[in-house]
Amino acid sequence: MSEPEPKWTVAVPAVSARDVSVRRGEIQALRHVSFEVPPGRLTGLLGPSGSGKSTLIRAIAGVQAAVEGRLTVLGFEPGRAGLRRWLGYMAQSSSVYEDLTVLENLRYFAEIRGAQLGGLLERVGLREQTHQLVRRLSGGQRARVSLAIALLGSPRLLLLDEPTVGLDPLLRRELWRLFGELAGEGATLLISSHVMEEARHCEDLLLLRDGRLLAQLTPDELVAQTSTTDMDEAFVRLIERA
């Protein structure tokens, strides 16, 4: 074990992708994608369904097979043991134990991460469901259990795959506020969504389509370049120009 341990520092990009491609079965899910995710910021990964958002997040989390090109997290290969304690990953499917209660799920993941629960259940609005079996929760509530698990132990890098899908607008707004707070506290967040409107809540944007990176820019730059404040329309204009 003489290899250097990953260190969290603002001097290195949190994620760096150079010419990254991923093939999933017959499908080329990502095609020669290159970008850097700056540390300590809230980056939105936006694109329509099937554009490769989940594949990219899985690759960064270190669970996607057949990743070509050079993809690093803090300069290290994704999935390394030393990196995993920094990482909070929320997959698109809930990935929680249905036959345990909300609290039992959180306790288990807290134990294996060596983390405290703190006020996490309040933060994701699940206080009243604490002792309910996950099986009996609605889809949106399950997603929040999954989110709470990803937030355990204040990870430095949060990879959240469509965390706000199917939630009521009020709660969605509160979660985006929470994500902003976490970035303010120094965490790096990469959050995917197929709802273009959510671009407004992000500091940086990665726009994906058909496995290709259309653009990396800020929401203001997107508005300026496309001369529209309608995010859906802005995306369309970007595609037409490309």
Place this chain on the structure above:
Amino acid sequence: MKGSVTRSFATARRVLRQLRHDPRTVGLMIIVPCVLETLLRLIYTHRRQAFDQAGAPLLAIFPLMSVFLVTSIALLRERISGTLERLLTTPLGRHELLAGYAIAFGLLATAQAVIVSALTLGPLGLRVRGPSELVVVLAIAVALLGMGLGLLASAFARSEFQVVQFLPATVLPQLLLCGLLVARQRMPAALYGISDALPMSYAVDGMHHLTSKVSADGAILGDIAIVLAFAVGSLVLGAATVKRRTS
């Protein structure tokens, strides 16, 4: 090291909690073997010798079936629901995850073996000559084997329907060949050779050694060691199917 132990025991507690929310499964795992041993005793009301011959091997077969089923379904669910993938992005190592499962299912198998053998050796009057604790030790070894085989089955199944079909596919041939129906020495040479390569043959041999008239503690320990070796082998193979990166 300390973290590793903590994470393994946390996993064992989580698996046991899942079982606690499913008392019917746990109840069936204990009641069904008790009913079957009782039935066997009634079938052989006038043939005590035959009950000793058939009742003892069954004590080694129950943990194999029970633990195979709970392991294969539990791990299949972990694979399908995405919890396995999530666990592999945390500091929990694969070997810690499997150690946690082994602790939980080992305890479950111990509870089953203690209760079922207490009934079978007590009220039902199965006669064992060897130390009766070895019945429990052998049952735990068989349970770990069941876990390894269940882990393997979970990797080759896409649904719970498929995974339960692996039970007859992997366990029934072993039951036919292990000496339960026909003594292994009296089988055709080729089949005898095959049965020598199957772990259940040693589990059943061990139980036969326990009930045989001559005391044969050494032989029993040898059988237990062989079953454990198979269990470790199947667990190592099974662990290789738990992959961090999937397509």
